[in-house]
Amino acid sequence: MLLEQVRHGETVLEARGITKRFPGVVANDGIHFEIRAGEIHAILGENGAGKTTLMNILFGLYQPDEGEIWIGGQQVKFRSPLDAIDLGIGMVHQNRRLVSAHSALENIILGHPKAGKILDLKRAEAEIGELCERYGFSVDLKAKVWQLAEGEKQVVEILKALYRGAKILILDEPTSALAPPETKKLLSSIQAMTQDELAIVPFITHKLPIVLAVSDRVTVLRQGKVTARLQTEGATEQSLAKEMVGREVIFRLERVKAEKGQPILQVEDLSAASDKGYLALKGVSFSICEGEIFGIAGISGNGQHELAEVLAGLRKAEAGTVWLDGTDITRASALERWRRGMGYVPAERVDVGSIGDFSLVENVTMNYYFDEDYCRGGVVRYRGIRRLTKEIVSEYSVATTGPDSKAKTLSGGNLQKLILGRVLSRKPRLLIANLPTQGLDVGATEFVRNKLIEAKKQKAGILLLSEDLDEILSLSDWVAPIYEGELMGIIPGEEARRDIVGALMAGSVTGGAAR
């Protein structure tokens, strides 16, 4: 181990001229940076900037085509992640790599050399408990992973890396799935780790305020190259976004006051079960009028997914009633809801919102094959849909080689633009948008939000479900925090305060009393 003893500020990891090419793309182009012990060094970049490739190279999953990696003053070569782990690199993936049927403890010691053939769970538990205490983690080590919340799973991954002896901790989008209080706790834990001379390297796409709050230095990537290396002190949200995107980005969206119109959607006492069978949505009631954005703020897994699906006709309502324009649609099929003017942008844009092996034209057909203007006598008018696809591609600036290329060739942001464009092209009366900007880069996020505002101006009612509190607060006419399947209140947009909504979506009842 090269990093046995490190002094504060000493360079622990250095990347020199890392270049990685894929067919048709230079994903990393001569990337150079160094990480010092005891610092938080954020790597910032939009989707497609080369962050994932770089991360995979640092963790030994890819070999760089050119360039060197130095650890503790020695050049190293990773043949596999095992080499990287042995040299003190720990990785916390965004898509958790845990065995969900095993306990947190079992996951942490899985693959640990000390575990050997016979497990000494008692000793491991004591050692891991010490780590928890030291850095302020609270997680039930005996709980099965599937029972844990997203934030707790992340803690398990961090503990796993630390227990393995990581001195350099790479965090992939560490706060993307966390509620504000969880984020706060994580940040203080991270700061405690830097006291012990660990180097923390978060890779971040959005959530610039977090970067500003905790990091010491920032390296910005754009199109595979390092475009900026700077001290966080003195940087602003604006300046970082400009480096990432390459142009000025407007953060504050003007809240548009639309004329209050007729109620479109009315929901009363609606309940729905999750896939596992327990009641995930417990009797929510609200209504949405024309030209209104109704924002539901919540951390994933609090029933908003079930709410979106039950409204879209993809999940059975266990109880309650839904009216669309005064018609009871509680038991209507998904198809009938589309026909009645409901539009749904699902959170799972790859698995549900699109079909990867279909062309863009065929993907647009998903919302048009039943439309009489595009299907006569059972024969689909692909020529018309093709024209429509071209319009969507140009209006939403979807980067693609053409309407006949497959949807799986699109990046996440472009796919989302296509789906949103397709759904909005139907001019829906009611739009359900579940996590519409999740995982999108700054530029695409701005675009999607502007399109939502545009739809609102055209008198659509919009149900916006998001984990991003800033998004909810800046767009919504009504803010409803959701916690464990219940709405914790319905607050007018201009009165909604960040701290109160944040507390409510974390289940705090005192926050509820304050409304």
Place this chain on the structure above:
Amino acid sequence: MRLGRYELKLEKRLTVSGWEAASISILAILFALALFSIIFVLAGINPLLAYREILSYAFANPFGLPPTINRFIFLLLCSFAFIIPFRAGLWNIGMAGQFYVGALAAFGVLYAFGGKVSRSADLPAEIVIPLMLLGAAVGGGVLGGIAGFLRGKLNINEIVVTMMLNFIAYWLVALMIKEGGAFMNPGGRGESFELPASVHAPLVSNVPFTLLLALGFAIYLYFLFARTKIGYQIRAHGLSPAAAQYAGVSTVKISILVFVVGGALAGMAGYHYFAAVPGVYKIARNYGYFGDLAFYGIICGLISLANPLAAIPVALLFAGLTVGGRFVQGQLSIGFGVDYALLGVLMITLVAFQFFYRYRLVLAKGPELEETVDVGVFR
């Protein structure tokens, strides 16, 4: 792999065009024939001679060609029975059972019209023949529909259901045509009563009209998948049931539909083989042999990448090889079943060659001369 200054590399490919797929299949067939010639050599037979005999008997012999065509019609219908559910993401392994029940239903219609009484019974062909065909379609469709309903409504695995129904249908045929069965041949012999000459299926230049039916289905199904709303719903469901449901496609309806239609086509194969092929005109004692052959609909469907038009040449080749293989086995006194052995080798090779749908072999100059080209997606 290095070859002098050149390097042979495997490269991942993202898409396969229709022509590339076709050439991969042809290469695979040639490779399989080359491979199988080793077996001929080991048996002391000149493989070129054997292949010439097989092909010339199957496709250019007045005695060989008719059975090839009849088997081709049968295989094509069974391929469709596989392809239609497959395009919806579902596996029909039950073409054998649907084929049996189709045949039974066709003979049931005949029985109802008193066809069992005598071979010379004078029945109204213009009524009985369409009804027999319809009966076969309904019979196969109902059996398929059971699997489709169970899958769509209760999410019960369709492979298991269709496979189990095969056994039930197999013994149902035995029950009906063997000792004491309603369709038993008056002379016993473990086969059904014979079709009266008045309702023999019409022949078009010596080939049953079912050929036109099968080819018509190929064109119709191609159009169905490419252009129609139903075809779109089936394809969407096949690639992603979740996305199809999002778009308003009903899994229940699609599952039932594809299995009913697929089963109906396999049922028509039952009509074709036992009521339209000259010289058969009864549910034969060795009906199980044809049931086994029906499974080759799966292979034909897979090789043609579930394209109904591409299934035509594939089914024709398989039909010719089995007919010619059986012939050459007798002709050259070969001590093993050439037809099934050949099909087996062909199958394995074709499956192995699917590798090239995802990878291609590239012959590149040595790395020192290699240049990476930036197409510049991000530039």
